[in-house]
Amino acid sequence: MAEAIKAIALEEANNIKTLVTDGLRSGTYSYPFLGILYFGSHHSLWGPLRKLLAPIGTLSLVVTSGMFFFTYVPQVAILAFISGPFAPFAAIPLILSESSTIIKLLARVFMLEESLIDTFDGTMIARGHSALVAKGRVVKSSSASSSSSSASDPMAKLGKLVKKPLGKLSMTYLVRSLIYFPLNFIPVVGTFMYLATQGRRLGPVAHARYFQLKGWDAKRREEWVKAHRAEYTSFGAAAFLLEMIPFASIAFSYSNTVGAALWASNIENNAVEYHEE
Template sequence: MADRLKAILLREAKELKTLLSEAVQSGTYLYPFQGILYFLTHRPLWSPLLSQLLPTLSLSLAVTATLFFFTYLPQVALLAFTSGPLAPFSAILLILSESSTITTYLSRTLLLRDSLTDVFDGTLLARGDTALVSAGRQLKSGSGYLDPIGRLGGLVRRPLGGLSVTGLVRSLVYLPLNMVPVVGTVMYVLAQGKRVGPAAHERYFQLKGWDGRKREAWVGLHRSAYTSFGAAAFVLEMIPVASLAFSYTNTVGAALWASNLEKAVAQGRSSGETKKTG
């Protein structure tokens, strides 16, 4: 039994090492940080965030304060068996993860769905991907609608539903991984990255008109890239209070990635046509 358990752990560690290496090599972990810079330098993208700032901050503070008040000491006592003297700090990280997960679920389900869709579509418009956005919503024209958010009209394809209860439960189930110092935290972040990464491109897949089978095939071929993006985005959204702003900047980063994918496809087609005519 011990040998079997050891073999399982070694296999998991090997798979984790491979996934981590491929994720780093993909470079997509940089997009959430590029999203921060792009968001800060494109003021029209701020309006959806500002409209949801007060209610979402209030929700985040309420969830975080409630968890610290009711669960901090019990979790310190529990973590004392695995983390020893680091238990108070491990409990803080664990509660921040819990509050981030719950706040993200509640805010994206109740408050932010349409707002984040506007930011994603607006970023694509700012990058010149008008044809892609027009597949999912009406666009306004005229001199009065020069900024990308102002150009957004009614939705033709509505954003997908909020996060599922199953996804929330699965996220909370992964939290005990944080009880294992360093390695457990890395495994937890990567596990969340696998979930967050593909979800960040749900709007992109919707605009492309892809069905579930095509989405799964695409994500399967680019699993490491999505895990890399998702892990970086998740770590940013773990930061209390600021997690709201990072939800928007991560959305911008996802849109920048989608825009680059579209440009790569267009360049590939152009190159292919050039070869044929040549």
Template sequence: MTSKITGALVDEAIHVRTIAKDVVLSGTYLYPFKGIIYTANHRPLWQPFLSRSGKIISLGLGVTSTMFFFTYVPQAAVMAITSGPLAPVSAALLVLSESSTITTFLARAFVLSDAITDTFDGALIEEGQEALVAQDRQLAPHNAARDAIDRLGKTFKGGLEKVEHPKMLLRSLLLLPLNFIPVVGTAMFVYAQGKKAGPDAHARFFQLKGWSDNQIDKWVEKYRGAYTGFGMASFALEMIPFVSIAFSFTNTVGAALWASDLEKMIE
């Protein structure tokens, strides 16, 4: 029994080392940061975010206030064991991180689904990928629209699902205690979440390509390190309190930039 456990741990360590090498070599962890710069220089891409900013702020304040009221004291007590005198500060940061995770999930599920899709498609159009976007939505002619976002019409397939599965939120909350472990625990948390966040960032790309679940699985497995690298970088940005939703949009732009590069490679 012990030998089996040891063998499993060794195999997992080898797998993680291989993935880590692929992550570094892929360079995809740079796309979320490219997304920030690109968004800053393309004002039309701000529109989907700004149009929903009021709802986002209200949701964020509500979630954060509730989390501090119900969870701060218990978590501060636990953090006193691992962080000593820094427990109050560590607990506050953890609650803010948890609040960001919950806010991002709820916002994506109920407020931002269409906005995220519009941002992704708008960035693709800015990159000259009109043919790809046209696979799933009507596009207004250049002379009939002010910018890339204004060109976006109705989708044929209804866009992405508006309500994500509750198990995604549950998974995030179950993994949050890893943050109780200084440095290493947080790194493990970001890695675990990044593995899932990477492929999710290209859900719209896969939809535009019209790929089946089997095709998507094969593609993601082929570029597992690249998707993990992108996911880790984007998730780390979305862990930053108060600006997590803004980074959701810039990460979407980064994902679109990567999708555009992949589309050029496929062609």
């Protein structure tokens, strides 16, 4: 039994190593950081986040403070058996990750779904993909804008959603995330495995709206993700790392959404190249 578990763990580690290596070569890990730059320099995209700053800030403060107050000492005690004297330090990123997961789940369930869709669609319009966005919502023409400034604002062109918003994250998301937390108990290597595992799961989620706009069914989406698994793992790991940062995790959810849209835009602009891969 022990040998079987060891073999499975080794196989999983090798698979993750391959995904990480191929993902680094793809360069898609850069899109979350490009999203930060693009989001920061395009003030018109800030609207959806501005509306939710107060409730999101309060939620982040309450959850993170509560997690440190109630779980820091118990987790240090557990980590002491594995990390020894480094346990007090190892517990910090673990709790931040746990807090981030809880904050994101609660925020996405109760606050963010349509807001992030607006951000993704607005970025796609800004990048010249109004026709694609029009497959999922009403896109107002420039002539319908009341002023020249609003005519150049991609967010002002967003009309009513035609396709229903994507399904909200469920408790399944939280449970699956918690299952992978023990990887952090393994010094250094465990953290990298945790990021890669989360990236592999969450990377494709970043393009859920893109797949919806493309009109792809489940089979088509699965085929696409399978063919580009390393790229999505690379993107997902970088995005997840940013969203682990307390108090800023939700802001990075927006910039990561922008990064996902920039990647989708490049896929559209290089459609032939991507489909030949």
